[in-house]
Amino acid sequence: MTKDPFNxxxxxxxxxxxxxxxxxxxxxxVDQGYKVTIGETYGASQRGGSVMSHVRxxxxxxLGPLMPPGVADLVIALEPSEAARVLGTLGNPSTVSVVxxxxxHPVDVICGDLPYPDLAELFAKIDSLSRESYFxxxxxxxxxxxxxxxxxxxxxxxVAGANLLPISREGLEKAVSEYMSxxxxxxxxxxxxxxxxxxxxxxxx
Amino acid sequence: MSLISKDxxxxxxxxxxxxxxxxxxxxxxxxVAAAYPGNPSSEIIGxxxxxxxxxxxxxxxxxxxxxxxxxxxxxxxxGLNALVAMKQNGLNVASDFLFNLNLTGIRxxxxxVVCDDPSGISSTNEQDSRIAAIPADLPLLExxxxxxxxxxxxxxxxxxxxxxxxCLVRSVTRISHARGNxxxxxxxxxxxxxxxxxxxxxxxxxxxxxxPTAHRKFRQARELLKDSPFNRYEGPEKPELMVVTCGSGxxxxxxxxxxxxxxxxxxxxxxxxTWPLPETFVVHHLANAKKVLFVEEVDPFLETNVLEIYARxxxxxxxxxxxxxxxxxxxxxxxxxxxLVLGLLSQLTKTPLPTRDxxxxxxxxxxxxxxxxxxxxxxxxxxxxxxxxxxxxxALALDGRNGVVFGDIGCYALGVFATGFHQAKTLHAMxxxxxxxxGFGLLGKLGATxxxxxxxxxxxxxxxxxxALINGLHHRSDFLLIxxxxxxxxxxxxxxxxxxxxxxxxxxxxxxxxxxLCAALGAPPVIRDPFDLEDTTAAIYDLLQxxxxxxxxxxxxxxxxxxxxxxxxxxVEIDQTRCIGEECGCNRLCTRVLKCxxxxxxxxxxKARIDEAICTGCGxxxxxxxxxxxxxxxx
Numbered sequence: 001m002t003k004d005p006f007n008x009x010x011x012x013x014x015x016x017x018x019x020x021x022x023x024x025x026x027x028x029x030v031d032q033g034y035k036v037t038i039g040e041t042y043g044a045s046q047r048g049g050s051v052m053s054h055v056r057x058x059x060x061x062x063l064g065p066l067m068p069p070g071v072a073d074l075v076i077a078l079e080p081s082e083a084a085r086v087l088g089t090l091g092n093p094s095t096v097s098v099v100x101x102x103x104x105h106p107v108d109v110i111c112g113d114l115p116y117p118d119l120a121e122l123f124a125k126i127d128s129l130s131r132e133s134y135f136x137x138x139x140x141x142x143x144x145x146x147x148x149x150x151x152x153x154x155x156x157x158x159v160a161g162a163n164l165l166p167i168s169r170e171g172l173e174k175a176v177s178e179y180m181s182x183x184x185x186x187x188x189x190x191x192x193x194x195x196x197x198x199x200x201x202x203x204x205x
Numbered sequence: 206m207s208l209i210s211k212d213x214x215x216x217x218x219x220x221x222x223x224x225x226x227x228x229x230x231x232x233x234x235x236x237v238a239a240a241y242p243g244n245p246s247s248e249i250i251g252x253x254x255x256x257x258x259x260x261x262x263x264x265x266x267x268x269x270x271x272x273x274x275x276x277x278x279x280x281x282x283x284g285l286n287a288l289v290a291m292k293q294n295g296l297n298v299a300s301d302f303l304f305n306l307n308l309t310g311i312r313x314x315x316x317x318v319v320c321d322d323p324s325g326i327s328s329t330n331e332q333d334s335r336i337a338a339i340p341a342d343l344p345l346l347e348x349x350x351x352x353x354x355x356x357x358x359x360x361x362x363x364x365x366x367x368x369x370x371x372c373l374v375r376s377v378t379r380i381s382h383a384r385g386n387x388x389x390x391x392x393x394x395x396x397x398x399x400x401x402x403x404x405x406x407x408x409x410x411x412x413x414x415x416x417p418t419a420h421r422k423f424r425q426a427r428e429l430l431k432d433s434p435f436n437r438y439e440g441p442e443k444p445e446l447m448v449v450t451c452g453s454g455x456x457x458x459x460x461x462x463x464x465x466x467x468x469x470x471x472x473x474x475x476x477x478x479t480w481p482l483p484e485t486f487v488v489h490h491l492a493n494a495k496k497v498l499f500v501e502e503v504d505p506f507l508e509t510n511v512l513e514i515y516a517r518x519x520x521x522x523x524x525x526x527x528x529x530x531x532x533x534x535x536x537x538x539x540x541x542x543x544x545l546v547l548g549l550l551s552q553l554t555k556t557p558l559p560t561r562d563x564x565x566x567x568x569x570x571x572x573x574x575x576x577x578x579x580x581x582x583x584x585x586x587x588x589x590x591x592x593x594x595x596x597x598x599x600a601l602a603l604d605g606r607n608g609v610v611f612g613d614i615g616c617y618a619l620g621v622f623a624t625g626f627h628q629a630k631t632l633h634a635m636x637x638x639x640x641x642x643x644g645f646g647l648l649g650k651l652g653a654t655x656x657x658x659x660x661x662x663x664x665x666x667x668x669x670x671x672x673a674l675i676n677g678l679h680h681r682s683d684f685l686l687i688x689x690x691x692x693x694x695x696x697x698x699x700x701x702x703x704x705x706x707x708x709x710x711x712x713x714x715x716x717x718x719x720x721x722l723c724a725a726l727g728a729p730p731v732i733r734d735p736f737d738l739e740d741t742t743a744a745i746y747d748l749l750q751x752x753x754x755x756x757x758x759x760x761x762x763x764x765x766x767x768x769x770x771x772x773x774x775x776x777v778e779i780d781q782t783r784c785i786g787e788e789c790g791c792n793r794l795c796t797r798v799l800k801c802x803x804x805x806x807x808x809x810x811x812k813a814r815i816d817e818a819i820c821t822g823c824g825x826x827x828x829x830x831x832x833x834x835x836x837x838x839x840x
Contacts, residue, residue, distance in 0.1 A: 013580065015585065015765075023219070023384065026219045026384060027219050030217060030218065030219040030386055035385070035386050036219055036384070036385065036386065037351075037383060037384065037385045037456075038219075038383060038384040038385070039379060039382075039383040040382060040383070042326065048580060048581075048582065048583035048584075048585065048802050049580045049581075049582060049583075050580050062350055062351075062352075062385050062386060062456070063456065063460060064379075064453070064456035064457045064459075064460050064543060065379045065380075065383035065385075065453070065456070066379070066457075066542055066543050067543060068460075068461075068464065068543035068544055068547055068559075069543075069544050070559070070560075070561045081576055081577050081578060082577070084572040084573070084576035084577045085572075085573065085576075085577035087569060087572055088569045088570065088572040088573035088577060089569070089573070091565075091569060092561055092565065093561075093562070093565050102818070104802075104816075104818075104819070105802070105805055105816075106578050106579060106580040106581065107580070107581050107583040107623075107624065107800045107802060108578060108579050108580065108581050109578055109806075110796050110800055110801070110802065110804055110805060110806060111623075111793075111796055111797045111798070111800045111806075112793060112796065112797050112806060114578045114579065115578070115808075116578060117575060117576045117578070121576075122576050125568075125571070125572050125575075125576050126572075128568060129565070129568055129569060129572060139818055143817075143818065147771075148818040148819075178208070179208065179219075
C-alpha cells in the first residue's frame, strides 16, 4: 500500500459474505501492526439489499468507520452492479476494482420494474471509473468448490494475487483460524488459492 | 477459545464495538450478563454467551429487556458485577424497573449498555436514549472508539460499585457494529460468591428518603467524573472554532479537521462522560472559544446541557456563537456521516471541500443512474414469511371483508412492503400488533365489520404479545393471532428464546411450548406449515369465520437457520418447455408478484429461471405456477 490512509470498500448483496471478507482483511492487517477500522452500510436493508463494508487502514491512527466521498483506493465487489454503485460515490481516477462477474438481480429486476444493465456495458463502465480493473468469475469457482458463499474468499485471493493488499495465504490461514474457526481453514485456503490463480491467469488493465 | 476470552494482556485484536464492550465486562470481572436481542446491541451478550462456560459466568437471553435488567439487578443486589444490554427500544421496556432500581441502588456493580440506532438502520425509530439518564439520576458514559468502549465499560463497573447505583453506557450503531483495534487487558481470576444481605432491604419506600439518596449518589458520581480521562481537548489553545463532540462524532470530526487542513484553526472537545457533564472542564474550555459546533447523534443532548452550563457561567465567559441542531445549523434527525461533518466544518470555516474532477464526476453520476439498479427490501429466498403473507393475502381476498393485519417487530415487519405484498397495515413496538388487533376485535360491538388479524414472531410472542392475547381472550375480542414460528429470533441473529431447547450458553433448557401455553390460556392453536400454501390459506380463511380469539401457528424454520446446517436442499427447476412465459396469461406470477430472489426473469427468452446460487428449495413457486412448469425434486 503506497498511501496512508488506505481505503478499501468490500461491497455486495446481503448474504454474500462481505462482512467476513472485510473482517479477514482487517484481521490480517491488524496482525501486521496496522490500525484498521471497519464500518458497514446497508441502507435500509439487510435482506437482499446492498451491503458495503468500509475497511480503513492506517499505520498511525484509528480512522472513522465510514469514509468520506471519493476516497476509495480499492473496491472489492462481490456483485458487478454494486461495484458501479460504490464507484459512483466513493471512486476516483486512482481507484482499483476487483469485481465478481456474476450478477445478483434485485427484486426490482426480478419483478420487471427495472432492467439489469447489460453486462458488457456494465464492465466497461466499471473499467472507465477505475485505474485498473480485474473481473473474476468468483461465484463459478465457489460453486465448483461446493458453496457459492466462498466467492468472497476467491476474490480476496485475487486481491492478493494482484498484489493490491499485503495479504497472503499464510495470513489468511491464521486469520480464519483465530477469527472464524480452525476447521474452516482448509476450504477457505482452497478458495483463496483459486483466486490467486484466476487473477494471475486473467488480469488486465 | 473465543476472541473475547483470550487471556493475553497486551495483544491487539480487531474487535467489533460490541465485542469490545463484552471484553470490558470480562475484564471488570462480571459474573452475570443478560439481554433480549436487539440490533445494534445483540453481539454483546451473544459473544459473552459463547465464552460463558469457559469463563464460569452465567449468561442468558431473557424473555424481554425488563426481565433482563431484573436478572442482572438480582446479581448486583448480591454483590456481583452484572451487565445488561439492550437497544434503544428495549430501554423503554426496561424503564419501569430502572426508574425504581435507581432509588434503591445495588450492592455490586451494574452496567446497563444501551445501543442506539441513529437513522433507524435496523429499528423502527431512532430514539436517543441519553435523555433517560437525567430523570433517572444515573451517570452516562459514551465511548468514541472500540478500545475506549472496552475501557469505558470496565471503568463503568468501578463507578457503579463506588456509588452503589446503575451506570449507563450509550453506544451507537457506528461503534457497536463497526470494528477496530482493541488492546486486551488482564482478566480477573476470582469472582465473589453471591450473597444477599437480608439485614438491609432494597425497597423504594418511602420515595421521600430514597430519592434524596439517589441524588446523593449522583453528586458522588459527578465528583468522581470531573477529571475523567475520557474527556479531552485537542487543538490550538485559542481555536477559531471549537467542535464539541462525543460518540461516533469524535472520529468523524477529527478526520474532517485533518482532511480540510484545519488542525491549527479548529479544536476538538471530546466528551466521554456526557451525564453529568464535567462542568469545570467545560467552562475552562468555553473560556477559549469564539464559535462552538456540536457534533452528536441524534438529539441535541450535549448541546442543551453545555448551553445550560454556559448560561449559568455567562458572567465569566466570552460571547460565543453556538451552532448545532438547536440553532438550526445541523440536521436534527438521522445519523452522522463523514460527508455531513465535512460540510458543516467547511461552511463554518469557509474552507472549500475536496472534489473529484468534473469528467470523473459526470461518469460516476452516469454509473449511479444507469448501472446501479435500486435493491428494494425483500425477504430472503426460501423465507417462510413470503409464503405466510401469500396465504394471508389470498385468504383475506376470499373473505372479502377488508380484514386488517396488525404487524409487529421482526423480519416479518417487511410485510408492510411489496415483499410481503403490502399486507401488514400497522408497525410499532414489540407485541403491539397483538394488542391493537385485540382492541380492534372489540370494535365489532360498536359496529365494525372488518376482521382483525395480528401477526407476531415466536420470540416477539414471548416478549410482549402474551398479555395482549390474554387481554383479548378475557374481553372476548374477535381476532386471529397468527404466530409466525420460525424457531429463532431471526432478525437479530438466531438467538434462542423461551420456546428453545437450548439456552444462550448452549445448555439444555426447558422449552415453554407455544401450543401448550396458548391451550392453557384457552386458545388451543391450529398449526400449519406455510410452505403448504393451499392448506394454510384454507386454515386462515376458516379461522376468520370463527368468533372469539383464535390462534394459528405457522411453523417453518428460518431459511438462514436451515442453510447454516448445510443440509441437502430440494432442487427446483423450471422446465423451459412447459414455462410459456409471456404467452401464459399468468403475467409472470412467479417473478412479478411473488418476487422471490431465487427466481430470475430471462427477458431474452421470455421465461422464468431458477438462480441455483440463491434458491433454497422451498418450492412455493411450484405451487403457484399455473402451467405447472416448476419441478421440485426431493434431496
